[in-house]
Amino acid sequence: MASKDGGREFLVLFAHHNMYFNMRFQELQALAALLGVSAQELYAEAKPTALSASMAVLVRLPGGEADAKKICERSVLVKAILEVWAQGSQWTEVVEACLAQTELRRQRRQYLAPPRSICLRVESFGKTMTMEEKTAVMETLRPLFDGDEVVDLRDPDTTLWVLEEHSHRSDEKTHLGKRTRPPQRVVLGRQVAGGRSTDKKLKSGEKCFFHRYDLSKRAVLGPTTLDNELSFIMANCAGVRSRQLGMDPFCGTGGLLIAMAHFGAKLFAGEIDIRVVRGWRIAYTKNKAAMLDAARSRGLAKGPIPAADATQAANECSGSCDSASSWSLQYLRGLGLPLAVADGAGASKAPKQPNNHNAKAEKDPALTSAGGCNIFTNFVQYGFPSPEVVVCDNAMPPWRGVARGWLDFIITDPPYGVRAGAKKSGRDETKKQVVIQDVSNYIPSKVSYGEEELSEDLLTFAAASLVDGGKLVFLVPVDLADFLGIDRAAVEQDNEGARPNFHDICHPKAGRKKDPRLCVSETTRDPLLLDESRYVDFIPQHGSLQLLGASLQVLSGGLGRLLVTMQRRPR
Template structure:
């Protein structure tokens, strides 16, 4: 059935993939969704693809409600009773909507309220009241209840605003009226906001993005979720909120073991929100994973933000002298192990991602999801962006977040579609070598940081003023919101 899906106007690339992931999560028994992995979408008349208004075809009202209630970026999902370019067209559309679908929600033993929402403009309380009164042709028989109604109806209006006000251009006014199926609970974002978090680090994932990553990974109660770059645990906190059993690792033993004291560490973040503690936090190296031979297909999801060298660079075990062969392997004496901090060496992104894919191919169950960030330089848009591949995985979603006019980060969602074998490992190694041979130089250690933070090249515009490349961007923000 087709529903009107109204999004929050932010993180535009993340909106549809989140809905599709949640729809798949809540409808595992629906063959079409499992096979295709995507939903049917349509745009309202005159609307830009970045518009917050979309029509989506979902299998049932129950699934639509579950998606809306769980989603971070969906403002609401509605059963559309009518739409039009003006109130006359809206009335005609509502009157033509089948009575058998309307009348069950208009009975005398029910209560209701009508909410008025606008996009691209603001209207006064008096104008809202006038619009509600104009709906008198709808035969409501129940009582009005503004606090706890049985049914909520929405009148949503867009305007033909100018295309340069930072919003996606709409060439014509559109009015929607429908019954609320479900709305998002955005209250959890202030609850989990970073500024009130007990233990933070320089790369802590913000709450909204952490919950989006958990939704992309289809986290739910009882699933085992692993973060190999756990840091201060922001991603695992979001996974634990949805009931997952969590586990993390980090190469910096000071982060996972010590924190800033007994009351300010990774564990205290879970305690702060009353969440189940992780079953384990390991000091482990993604380059040399600690798992015993033969252990595989353990995790239901792996969610992480690999270190790519902007705020923090990747590290692996060994130290420069050990990796160069200046010194040989050594054993730390027993009396020095308690306070020992192992030596580490730089860890390039191309090597880090290969190790991550190899780990996920071994340790994820079939159908499990790998969700991770991957950086992209944007200064030369003529170069086509390629992403790492692995024979065990299918890439199902690519969601870009523009962080500046120079670079962005892309959230990649991959589903494991086949078992890990020696033949697969060899094929993956060949793909990695091809990718490493042809990859861009900024994937090497330190080059991304240099590309992002080096001084911008100035150029002169037609009037002779010095402008940066950022100033030449279109005023419509698009993915920047």
């Protein structure tokens, strides 16, 4: 389709992702911005919001099919991008419209005529079509073809989408029988780019790049490792590109860093818990084979450890290396591990391992000899350069200040007390004072890090360290009761009228009193939850940062989280 200004229009078809469907426009606009297309120029219709239940939107891409393919190469939520041939309220209208377009029909013949092969993909949104219904639709479309077309269901040159869109909000219950309402619209279009493995059944189909990093295949994980798809959505919202400098000040086990590294950025990270970085108890081995392969690829050599090259591999291995294999010095230095000094007798002596190492590695000699569960192993697994990780406190960042900023983007998932408590360095004055006996091995005590204080510190750091135009992408926890007008203090037991924090909401002292009004489905279309204009009151603000967009993910227990994108204003 051609727009009035001569640009090309395409129909972007989204995957109906149960968890991240509300984020689809935020990601699409960020990817279009990478192509130089603003949100005002992108949409060929009125700018949509999360309140829209449609799985498709009409956009204008100046670069044509090349831009469409670039978007699908990076997008997580785009299922396919189509060149619309005709649309209407029923298939007879589509057939009549196509037959009336005499000149366009001749041009489209190049995609259908032999020796090119074709495939019809009949899909329905909001309704499950039977095979009989699909066959009837294809029979209705028969006049559009000359009869000499070559059909190839496994590896077609042209894929035609035959799409029906039905309303999701319907009084008709599917368990009482078939839906009889006609579709809202029907669309016939040619696929110009595919995403999310829309062609996974085809021999040469376009595959999802992020499937390679699936958590089930990753070498090392932690209990709070961010979901793989959400990590890439956040990286897309930040517009991560090669040769940029990026950071995660709450890196944990590095789930977000992996997504950033995929796009070729140079990475820095901060983490207050040394156990997470070193892989002591907190992290665990998910893919043992991948972890062992990653270790061997970085210099695992057979033979005894030379006395001069004795290391603290036992600390990282959660035990002593066996006689069959040992770490090379180059690998250990690459991870930034300090080298132990041999004793006077020439034998290597590793410091005694504290009783906080990984329990699984302790039980498995193979894991012991392979080097433990530190987060750097994942970067070795995927062949990425290791990030620069500093064990530090976000409340007292150690990073050197630069007048014009030094980071292109910051992407992070701050802890908010549900599965991982937010901590900062400090001492509880009510407790007994501790005398430090060994400064070199002392780990500073920590105290609770308030939600508002954490957000204020994060935004202050972003405003100081981001370059002009740099992006801050982070997750903000929200209580859905605030959106729905429910008094959470009255719902939760033993709250004494005080507004509970997120930890108290999930773990009330006297047990949870379930309120049916807070049992919200993750696929809800409630306007009270999806109205983006209401999010501003729940998002921390900073005068130097401009809010670009926010979208809601509904979680269990009446909680949710906002995906927020901010941009550094010009200095």
